[in-house]
Amino acid sequence: MRIASRAWVFPLILAAPVALTQAPVVELEPDVWSGRGALNLHGWLRSEERISSARLVLEFDASRVHEVRVRIPDALKAPDLVTQASLTSTGAEIVVRYGGSGAPTPAPGTSTKAFMIRVCFEEPTPFAGWAFPVEVPSCELTVVGSETPVSVSVPMDPITIPWGTSWCPCQDEPEPPEFVTCVTQPDGQVLITWRNPESYDSIEIHHGQNGQVFLPGDATSWLHAAGGAGTNYTYEIKGHISAGEGERGNWSDIITCSAEDPRPPVSFIRGDANMDGILSTADMISIQRWAFTGEDAPTCIDAMDITDDGDVSGADILAVAYYLFGMQFGTNGGPFDGGAQPPAPFPEPGPDPTHFGESWYLSCDAYEITPPENTEDAIRIGDVEAGSGSEVLVPVYLTNSVPVDAVQLVVRYDPSVLRIASGRETLVYEGTYYEQFAGRWFTVNHGASSSSFLYDRPWITQVDAHPDDGVFTASIVSHIFFAEVFQIPPGEDTIVAKIRMEVSPDVPAGTTLHLDPDAGPEGYGPFALHNELTYKGDGRYATIHPREVGGILRIGVDGDISFFRRGDANGDEQLDISDAVSVLGYLFLGTEVSCEDAADADDSGDLLITDGIVILMHLFGGTETIPPPYPEPGLDPNPDFLGGCRAAN
Numbered sequence: 001m002r003i004a005s006r007a008w009v010f011p012l013i014l015a016a017p018v019a020l021t022q023a024p025v026v027e028l029e030p031d032v033w034s035g036r037g038a039l040n041l042h043g044w045l046r047s048e049e050r051i052s053s054a055r056l057v058l059e060f061d062a063s064r065v066h067e068v069r070v071r072i073p074d075a076l077k078a079p080d081l082v083t084q085a086s087l088t089s090t091g092a093e094i095v096v097r098y099g100g101s102g103a104p105t106p107a108p109g110t111s112t113k114a115f116m117i118r119v120c121f122e123e124p125t126p127f128a129g130w131a132f133p134v135e136v137p138s139c140e141l142t143v144v145g146s147e148t149p150v151s152v153s154v155p156m157d158p159i160t161i162p163w164g165t166s167w168c169p170c171q172d173e174p175e176p177p178e179f180v181t182c183v184t185q186p187d188g189q190v191l192i193t194w195r196n197p198e199s200y201d202s203i204e205i206h207h208g209q210n211g212q213v214f215l216p217g218d219a220t221s222w223l224h225a226a227g228g229a230g231t232n233y234t235y236e237i238k239g240h241i242s243a244g245e246g247e248r249g250n251w252s253d254i255i256t257c258s259a260e261d262p263r264p265p266v267s268f269i270r271g272d273a274n275m276d277g278i279l280s281t282a283d284m285i286s287i288q289r290w291a292f293t294g295e296d297a298p299t300c301i302d303a304m305d306i307t308d309d310g311d312v313s314g315a316d317i318l319a320v321a322y323y324l325f326g327m328q329f330g331t332n333g334g335p336f337d338g339g340a341q342p343p344a345p346f347p348e349p350g351p352d353p354t355h356f357g358e359s360w361y362l363s364c365d366a367y368e369i370t371p372p373e374n375t376e377d378a379i380r381i382g383d384v385e386a387g388s389g390s391e392v393l394v395p396v397y398l399t400n401s402v403p404v405d406a407v408q409l410v411v412r413y414d415p416s417v418l419r420i421a422s423g424r425e426t427l428v429y430e431g432t433y434y435e436q437f438a439g440r441w442f443t444v445n446h447g448a449s450s451s452s453f454l455y456d457r458p459w460i461t462q463v464d465a466h467p468d469d470g471v472f473t474a475s476i477v478s479h480i481f482f483a484e485v486f487q488i489p490p491g492e493d494t495i496v497a498k499i500r501m502e503v504s505p506d507v508p509a510g511t512t513l514h515l516d517p518d519a520g521p522e523g524y525g526p527f528a529l530h531n532e533l534t535y536k537g538d539g540r541y542a543t544i545h546p547r548e549v550g551g552i553l554r555i556g557v558d559g560d561i562s563f564f565r566r567g568d569a570n571g572d573e574q575l576d577i578s579d580a581v582s583v584l585g586y587l588f589l590g591t592e593v594s595c596e597d598a599a600d601a602d603d604s605g606d607l608l609i610t611d612g613i614v615i616l617m618h619l620f621g622g623t624e625t626i627p628p629p630y631p632e633p634g635l636d637p638n639p640d641f642l643g644g645c646r647a648a649n
Helices: 279-292 314-325 433-437 577-588 609-621
Strands: 025-033 040-048 051-059 065-071 082-085 092-096 112-121 130-132 133-142 148-153 158-160 178-186 188-193 202-206 212-216 221-226 234-241 255-258 374-381 384-386 391-400 406-412 441-448 449-454 461-468 471-479 491-503 512-515 531-534 542-551 551-555
Touching: 025 133, 051 112, 065 082, 065 092, 092 112, 133 188, 178 234, 178 255, 188 234, 212 471, 279 314, 279 406, 279 471, 279 531, 279 542, 314 461, 314 471, 374 406, 384 391, 391 406, 391 531, 391 542, 391 551, 406 491, 406 512, 433 491, 471 491, 491 551, 577 609
Parallel strands: 374 542, 384 551
Antiparallel strands: 025 040, 040 112, 051 092, 051 133, 065 112, 082 092, 130 158, 133 148, 178 188, 188 221, 202 212, 202 234, 234 255, 374 391, 391 491, 406 471, 406 531, 441 449, 461 471, 512 551, 531 542
């Protein structure tokens, strides 16, 4: 049975890999239940012989711990089973004896979950993460038929306890129900049975969204007459023991069980939350939107569980950036390593091999691919000029007909000429659309709650360089939770980012090269990345594959400033009334302009009085548009015979 939880769980295997060997191997796998105030150490055992008992000594900071206990899987329980868990001044001692002759023991030759050590913490002060090192100085196993213990080494790494703001203590909790089974009946009803290890005052069974039933404490079965279609055929059961008057009492841990699901499995692609057939930045937005607000629920929520841990959480959002753009994040004090690609089903659609036992909300009722739309919207790389050995900021422009929440880039470049670093700092936002938000506080209402935060830059801002392929990819997500607040409105040539590049010092002046946003027809890399815009579509975050417009990088020559900003007739790098005066002075007084090409404000190929009028109308009338290159400098898209530019004094 695969047990899933809606709590944040951080699993991390901390022992040497289990291998087929004559010596027994013990492996401790911790998971932290921060909302429950507990650390569970799952004990896995592999031995070529039947093990009859185990004794472990643990060393940790006992002042932080309220109690420690040991639990045994139902399959290994027997009437003469003995378990002891004692909290000491330096840690804990654990003893397990699996029973007499013929009693169940961990199966030889296979890796078997043999026990679980549960550490219940004192309430933390303050609520903050802290290291909790655990050492195992002694571990002894006894083989059936022998009284001589075998010593086993169990290496452990430090564990981080990531306390949240909510905390429900596991102190003095009752033991959970055992031998729990869920069986789908021929008529579609689900029968749940269990055994109570101690006397409860009441029992709760959770089934589906807001579905729960309370039973007397001595109940040992319940028939779900409505059947399991609305619960994903998964149920949660726990026992409760009342405390004194005015006290809330204690609940046991939740035990999850799953009935057979008679529905045919639905095929999907893991991570493809918006069901467009590919994994991309748009899926990050889709996952966060549903996980945070519950809005726009897809018909295949299971696809959002990209880490396949039985939950949809912030880890799934970040995992998209990890897979696509190499963005690193950590869990339990260590880096997330999700492998080369998400777990199956991926990259082709297929049924979920771990769907059995997942929580009720991880349903997949339908999955139908709607490919991204191709539109006349555009991603354009701006023209720039730089010197050999210098740094250059290359602008990225967006022309969009719908508000855009996120941008994904795939750009080809020459790595022998340019160096582009992976990471956050390669994307610069000064002088872009996002600069207006930097340093400002925002308050956003969501339901009955509100969130206030200081905005710095887009929350996901990541470049992943692939110099061997001559490609870099990038993801720009304005905000993980409130992307709609920082949407890029419809418009033409909105500058959304600048890409920091270093020019090789041995590139000769006069060299010209192209920067092309080109992923190819099949997309780039194992995840088929495209240049992509994400917007709020109909019931989902949809994607656009825009037109791709390349830019030019020219290595400049002294005295030849071929890049210019149209309208900047006096060369002071801004457009104002003095530029119109410069044009008129050139025409009627014989004074010089810094750049004839720039003074040709209407790009007619001639310098006429209309150029001065176009500048004035653009500044004060708003009825004239300055042709490119504007507002950023660049090459003249329509070469003519006007004189070149020179640097301003």
